[in-house]
Amino acid sequence: MAGGSGAEHGGGSDLPLRFPYGRPEFLGLSADEVECSADHIARPILILSKDTKRLPWTTGYAEVINAGKSTHNEDQASCEVLFVKKKTGGTISTPNKNTSTKRRSSLPNGEGLQLKDNSENDGISLYFWSLFDGHAGSGAAVVASKLLHHHIVEQLQEIAEILKNSAVLPPTCLGEEPESPATNSRTLTRAASLRGGVGAPGSPNTPPTRFFTEKKIQHESLVIGAIESAFREMDLQIERERSVYNISGGCTALVVVYMLGKLYVANAGDSRAIIIRNKEVIPMSSEFTPESERQRLQYLAFMQPHLLGNEFTHLEFPRRVQRKEVGKRMLYRDFNMTGWAYKSIEEDDLKFPLIYGEGKKARVMATIGVTRGLGDHDLKVHDSNIYIKPFLSSSPEVQHPGLCCMAYGIGRILN
């Protein structure tokens, strides 16, 4: 976990858990073994046996309990082989009922994750690996490890038929006859172009429903959009269901999807995905921290200062400003600066900085050290009513290397 308070899972809530606590399903641990894995003295390393054929692509895994920050391991992981069935008719299956996914094995007693009797004509097979670095409780990470892949499958279902048809670009509008080529290739005079194009507000004598350019969207962009939507839907589900379930804390989410011969790496948080090829380490994700997202966070606070609850300033200073320094000139950074400049210190600058600390100690609102992820809807600044969530984003950055054969690793940052 990176920052956040140390609340344990299940503590302080009368609501039932959404899913019982455990270690990743593919480890196949008994309740006793789960208990042993949390031994903070022995700190056993849990690995998959090399003989295990359970996971695809000779996937490996290792975990160990942290050195005492939380009673239980708040991190989670999952690995799934899934099949996205083409959508037929108008019914949309709901992820929390598990009906949208055709999973072809049950773990840990099944004979391993593999696709069996699905014809590729009916849909798309999909390999899914994920890792969730939990903080301030294990609830969000457990829920995400059980449900995020269902959201991805649901998002992909709508576009499965389009994705299968790789010879034709995705249609801009569904259920519409393609425009005639003459309409699409219509060109504009330079004068009309400078006026902003046909159909722009205020451009005279042009019908508002015509268009002269149409962006061509690639199939891969639809997969990326589906993964992005799935992350948002997962976060909204946690937000909704926390009124009836105890879903504690928050988590980062790092997901790898392989489908239709292509790899997608989606990251919301500060975990890392790497590819090792010819002994070279290729980073496949970038980290989202108070430092890497400083300008986004400061910009939001600048535009919506009420989010700071009159306790924080959106400006960054190299250290806390002291009262005796009011009137003096001190180094600062605003949202639109990467360099530093001096400003005259005012009363308002005595507030605590929105972003404070360096490296692993950098925090948003003195509370959290990671700026993207799932959950955290109830996280507040200590002893205040200021919510942190508006500053956290559930949107992943999706990288799409277009490679498919390499040693591959995902992991959390040790801290």
Added chain:
Amino acid sequence: MAGGSGAEHGGGSDLPLRFPYGRPEFLGLSADEVECSADHIARPILILSKDTKRLPWTTGYAEVINAGKSTHNEDQASCEVLFVKKKTGGTISTPNKNTSTKRRSSLPNGEGLQLKDNSENDGISLYFWSLFDGHAGSGAAVVASKLLHHHIVEQLQEIAEILKNSAVLPPTCLGEEPESPATNSRTLTRAASLRGGVGAPGSPNTPPTRFFTEKKIQHESLVIGAIESAFREMDLQIERERSVYNISGGCTALVVVYMLGKLYVANAGDSRAIIIRNKEVIPMSSEFTPESERQRLQYLAFMQPHLLGNEFTHLEFPRRVQRKEVGKRMLYRDFNMTGWAYKSIEEDDLKFPLIYGEGKKARVMATIGVTRGLGDHDLKVHDSNIYIKPFLSSSPEVQHPGLCCMAYGIGRILN
């Protein structure tokens, strides 16, 4: 110019020009020659003679009038050798009075730009190259080419003494005794760190004026901050002075500064700086366009929808949405997406998209094709009262290659 309306300099205003129109000072053209340079049939190429010793570093230059988009060439350039004097006492010189700069030659009749009788002990010598791609009038580009370097010198004056003292890191607070090492190296218990650090709001029993970390700021960060501040001050000066002068249009700004053995490239716009080394082209700037800044612009519009004047939608679609498509599902992108997904088209989606068009035809609010620069304070969407300026940023991206010996080029994109 990239987008913008075709208003000519001086047209439609009774106010006097801030500076008379001309070509870059270092070309040394007569009024007749300036007139000839705007011949849209002959399109003469204006270059510096190779024998000219006027400009430092054997700087070269070439320009040609555009193919008819504007009567006069709206682009400008400047090259200056400057000396930043250490600030003495409390007086701050104003850039528009030219007193902050010690320029050691006058052009075009001087014997060339060079530093002469300044002792390096008194301050810092500085080489400055700039390029301004004007649009919708030449006023902003002319003003920026005459004044931006003065703003940079003014910003550097305050920190000249600090920059000269390269052995000691810049002080966090000016006019303050350095903290004792014991105070600065004070460490925290993990528990206190998790609470958010000493002095965080709500952390009990800790005096609010203490601090446990202090960011070390490098000298180069101060130079970058000074250049960033200078761009903002230049834009504010144009905003202020347009009530008493006719300062038409807007411009991009691409600046190269060399000082204290280091190179800084500051870019606000879609011009390009490159380094050529061993026949390899190294980009030294990135372009700021509706496409490259889509997410920033959509995010701003999402948070401040009144800026869209009820005419635009912050969502992106591959083409204009037609009324008959309401209720159907169409591809779209929101501010937090890089991929595309389908959404059900609503009435609101019929509005014109904030970002529209591809490549060189991409526009913000159907009007402008560049998203950073100076000026444009009066630019509105055609036939409306919607201002574009809130979406434009005057903040440059400053790159700092740390190299000093190479062939170097800056230029505007031909379009």
